[in-house]
Amino acid sequence: MGREKEKENPSQKALNLLRTRLSNPNFVFKPLSDSPDSNYSKLKFIISSSITEACNNSILLLGPRGSGKVAVLELVLSDLLQQYPEAISVIRLNGLLHGDDNCALKEIARQLCMEHQLLFSKVASFDDNSQFLIAMLRECGLAHKTIIFVLDEFDLFAQAKQRLLYSLLDAMQSVTSQAVVIGVSCRLDVDQLLEKRVRSRFSHRKLLFLPPSKEDTERFLEHILSLPKDSSLPHSYTVEFNGRLKNVLADERFKELINTYLSFNSTIGQLMRFLFQAVSYMDLDVGFLSLENFKTALSSTQRQPKSECIKDCSILELYLLVCMKRLEVKEQNSYNFNSVMTEYKSIHDFQTSDNYAGNVCLRAFEHLLQRELISFTDNRGHNQSVEFRPVKLLISPAELYQGLKSYRSCPAILLKLIAR
């Protein structure tokens, strides 16, 4: 039987509902955009005024990753598309994909062709595409149709020569066109990256997306985790779920937990990820969210990868790490595998266990390289074999000491050597 048994119990449906909500940015950012002085309203005002007044405009949306810039923009655009169905066409570009100017113009041409049901030719050159763009801008301007360009990862467009930006902004100014250029970026100083000629054609409107205040966050948490009353879930279950959720949210320990998380991951997007993890840990047999779920999610975000690596090391690898640290203490600035081996042999002058041959130690050394606990200091090194290339430690002595102390069955000699 290949099919999973679809248990229609309410806790599974509730889990599905919450997970769908949390991974959908449109749902997440809608409640935050309700107030009149939110970024949503400001953005909507700017774009709609530029549509109605038939003028060009440009704006930058800035804020850390996950603060909802693109989500709010999509909300605004979907509203405007409902309001003015024939008057807008949207072109979306991404700096990661279309950072190269040729690629970007090809993508613009492709999207324009798709929108207006024209034939798109893949072999058009850069000049063909740019002429097509200018022609389209003119035509749309004459037809009172606004083209909205959304440039995601705007700072990547502002690398290199900025040909695309210049041609776009220049076309907007010289041709009778109606276009709005919206740049979205995580770098708050992205307008400093622009060339002089591009910056002069760019209006310096910026919208900053900041993390919400504490009260907003609390209200927001309750809103997003509560089950809706009108869903297909049984009413009693919903009521009990929401009641228990309220208790958890009001708990002091929960507030502390959330503050700890928000103090180093302050954006909404990251909070969503945290809540997603917590919701996934919900016990399906119990069917309600508890404080434990949030605690487990918090601990899984507070991992220390290097200490975990040390716990995974074998004892021979720990010996090598301790030898390297001793070499550093002796102020040997650059050392390679051979010097580590001499140190290793000198440790074993007075005992014979754990004294392994050179090739076994070389294999352990390569394991350490794979785990990225040590690395080569130079990049050129294919000229020399592994034993001669200089290496350096990638963990601090404190981390190494902590790791050794918490290592199960660590040989006493290692602790003694590292404590000196």
Next chain:
Amino acid sequence: MAKVESPQVTRTTTRSYSASNDAIESTKPIEPYKPTLNDLGFRQQPLSFEDLLSCLPGRRTQVLELLRLLGPLNSPMFPILIYGGPSTGKTSVILQVFRHLNRPFVYSSCVTCYSPRILFESILNQLLFHRKNSGNSYSSIKRCEKPSDFVNYLREALESVIKNLKGNSGKLSSKVSGQPNGTMIYLVFDHLERVRKWDKSSTILPFLFNLFDILKMPEVGLIFISNTSPDTYYFNMGYVEPIPLCFPDYTEDDLRQIFMANQTNRKLYSSFLDVVLRPFCRVTRRVDELSAVFSSLFKKYSQPLSDMGVAPNEDMKRRLFSHLQPHIASALNETFLSPSWPLLKDEANRETKKKGSSRMSRIHEDFDKIDFHMSTSAKYLLISAFLASRNPATLDASLFDSTGVSDSRKRKRKPSEKSLEQKEMTELELLMKGPGTFPLERLLAIFQCITSLAEDSLDEEESHELTIEGGSSGLMSDVLLQLSSLCNANFIIKGGSCPLEGSTRYRTAVSEDLALKVARSLKFPLSKYLYRR
């Protein structure tokens, strides 16, 4: 007329080409296999939950956490990054979990797909049910090099697959086994740490991590598997971090469970593990390395037993342990454990001789032989390279004068303290700098001297070994070929060219032990030529 036939029977057998020089066979060419939607799921019988846990020993917490993050059927998820050391079972766990859940997924490994283009095309081929075969001359269904094209094609392909899946799940009546569940599709990227070494890694890695945001399709789940921890992926360009899931290395108890699975005689193997597991775990805890050692050691352990099915009592355990003990010490100091054919033959010969005394010396003898085959001229070339790297160039004249071996050495004086210090410093330098470089001419000069010396010494002795084809003039072309094969085998490293002279310089990459072994096999007195300060 020869006809090349490529029959493809099922998906998993290798293809075999058969060319017939006789009459053309009038067989109908077998239709190449066309994948369908069912191929996106695991084609084998789905596993129950208990089977899943039992076939992945020591991974219970990780499996449970993974199941929780993947969520129930048709539930969207954030991208996950699974990380852990090599051979900790990450790929197996993911594949078996998908077999248990019977959900459609697309797997691609960054080892086989070693450039962005191959990676993109492999994913698109799987999603568009295209297989490369001779019919379409092994081409992919779409040519895709840039991430922008990939996103466009991927979106189309994913939409068509999800539409198919939705259509299938609507028909609840068909309980055909082998049909995957649900309307979500998962993309699995394995060995992600390889992408860091690619040329375009600064754009491809952020692109892969941001793929979830770019696509904005809730029916797609992304899973990344990596050998290195997430902090090795920090770079200039930001990205939304995937949810990390750690696979720590196996503990000793887990290792015991793993090795005990599939053993016919559990009691015997368990007593074997009692003996070997702890000392070997001090060296390495990786399953692949340990399994190679244990398989050969277990054969030695059970050698004295006549009946393999017996359960050992205490006395037998002690005897078996004492039989195995010397082998453990030598196995701890070895890394390459598949012995070559000459050594196996030697061992077979030795077993017929009297067993008993000097077991240790026999084991040491193995160390003296090199366990791969090299032609004699290659061996001489290797020795010359070693000497050229080791000795400074100014010594060549005195060491290799035309009359052969020079026995003169500096008179040894009692070393003063300053010269002892200097000696230490120079030894340290030698350790740090490594072997020196030498141009081709010097290598050939040393090679000529050594081989002429060897010829002379061979004329004196009776040798039944075939050595160099006589005369140095016949050697030159062979030597250059041998040099390039030694470079390919990484015995000699070809360096950059010296800016003044413009010729390439070489450097030896063999250790002194290996050079001594090679010299010993040629009966060449290497130590006399080594420059010791």
